[in-house]
Amino acid sequence: MEIGTIGVIGAGQMGNGIAHVMALAGYDVVLNDINQEVLDAAMARIEKNMGRQAGRGAISEEDMVAALGRIRLTLDQAEVGPSDLIIEAATEREDIKNKIFEGLAPHLAEHTILTSNTSSISITRLASRTDRPERFMGFHFMNPVPVMKLVELIRGIATDEATYNACLGIVESLGKTASSSEDYPAFIVNRILIPMINEAAYALYEGVGNVASIDNAMKLGANHPMGPLELGDFIGLDTCLAIMHVLHDGLADTKYRPCPLLTKYVEAGWLGRKAGRGFYDYRGEVPVPTR
Numbered sequence: 001m002e003i004g005t006i007g008v009i010g011a012g013q014m015g016n017g018i019a020h021v022m023a024l025a026g027y028d029v030v031l032n033d034i035n036q037e038v039l040d041a042a043m044a045r046i047e048k049n050m051g052r053q054a055g056r057g058a059i060s061e062e063d064m065v066a067a068l069g070r071i072r073l074t075l076d077q078a079e080v081g082p083s084d085l086i087i088e089a090a091t092e093r094e095d096i097k098n099k100i101f102e103g104l105a106p107h108l109a110e111h112t113i114l115t116s117n118t119s120s121i122s123i124t125r126l127a128s129r130t131d132r133p134e135r136f137m138g139f140h141f142m143n144p145v146p147v148m149k150l151v152e153l154i155r156g157i158a159t160d161e162a163t164y165n166a167c168l169g170i171v172e173s174l175g176k177t178a179s180s181s182e183d184y185p186a187f188i189v190n191r192i193l194i195p196m197i198n199e200a201a202y203a204l205y206e207g208v209g210n211v212a213s214i215d216n217a218m219k220l221g222a223n224h225p226m227g228p229l230e231l232g233d234f235i236g237l238d239t240c241l242a243i244m245h246v247l248h249d250g251l252a253d254t255k256y257r258p259c260p261l262l263t264k265y266v267e268a269g270w271l272g273r274k275a276g277r278g279f280y281d282y283r284g285e286v287p288v289p290t291r
């Protein structure tokens, strides 16, 4: 199936990265959010990131200008409907995602493929609420999207082969690598990664170490590019907590208990980098640990 236009719903950190790589690969992109300021910030972020790529010669100025011209911003979800493929990248809440797919339903073209960039939520369950479970997939990018090579592809129980192959073709056209995961809570990467971040929050909660010692231990002792608390802030602590709840509920195993300190940070609105404060405070010149 020929894919020309890609709709992206949610213009947060993932939505802007997805729009960036899709436009550079030659797709027309319709980027939607409920907030004009978020749309404007997403476009500014894309321009900045592409500018850096052009600056170091990874892409040409012409490619950059052409890619930026392929991105259309809209507050009207209906304008996303006729896209060949839609990637939902809104907040990690099942009620929000269901509402988006319900709202899209009357505006979809017959052939439109629906996908979700969800980090953890059942693809089968999301698909079952739509009119096209056979044309529904998990299309899971990693953060930061322009840099990370992997895309997890998750089939729901009803996903057909044509849909899977269309998504695989897109991943290849981006120069990224697809890995297939079965549809179980948090798939592969987050099944392993997010419990590690939650465990780091427990180590902090129990006083095993402070923020700096925990992050340094994993950076210098295990060669991780970011410490687990820094990575939690980078992903978004609300997203990390939501994933822990999906693991805990979906696998009914106490080993996935969300750390109470992680919950407290989210309740405080200390969601990490995107909120200016999380395990670190980002409001000054350099990030300062909060504990």
Ligand SMILES: CC(=O)CC(=O)SCCNC(=O)CCNC(=O)[C@H](O)C(C)(C)COP(=O)(O)OP(=O)(O)OC[C@H]1O[C@@H](n2cnc3c(N)ncnc32)[C@H](O)[C@@H]1OP(=O)(O)O
Pocket: 049, 052, 056, 118, 119, 141, 142, 143, 144, 145, 146, 147, 148, 189, 190, 193, 225, 226, 231, 235, 239
């Ligand atoms: C939660 C989920 O559902 C799934 C997930 O995504 S889990 C999270 C997965 N991601 C990770 O684990 C990221 C771990 N961190 C890293 O790999 C690295 O710290 C990093 C790539 C983010 C930054 O690397 P670094 O060497 O410290 O920084 P830096 O040298 O500034 O950046 C490296 C490159 O990334 C680019 N980059 C960094 N952050 C970026 C961002 N937010 N957006 C776009 N590009 C970015 C830089 O432009 C730079 O590109 P060039 O080398 O081509 O100039």
Ligand SMILES: NC(=O)C1=CN([C@@H]2O[C@H](COP(=O)(O)OP(=O)(O)OC[C@H]3O[C@@H](n4cnc5c(N)ncnc54)[C@H](OP(=O)(O)O)[C@@H]3O)[C@@H](O)[C@H]2O)C=CC1
Pocket: 009, 010, 011, 012, 013, 014, 015, 032, 033, 034, 035, 038, 088, 089, 090, 091, 092, 093, 096, 100, 117, 118, 119, 120, 140, 141, 142, 143, 234, 235, 236, 239, 274
């Ligand atoms: N952060 C990460 O590292 C990764 C996240 N993901 C997944 O990607 C998705 C997005 O995450 P992320 O970008 O980090 O989250 P962000 O919080 O950065 O962005 C989510 C965006 O969705 C918007 N939004 C909420 N409701 C709607 C709606 N009804 N229609 C359109 N937009 C809406 C939000 O607006 P507002 O702020 O106004 O509510 C916000 O701008 C989640 O499912 C997450 O699990 C996947 C891989 C990695």
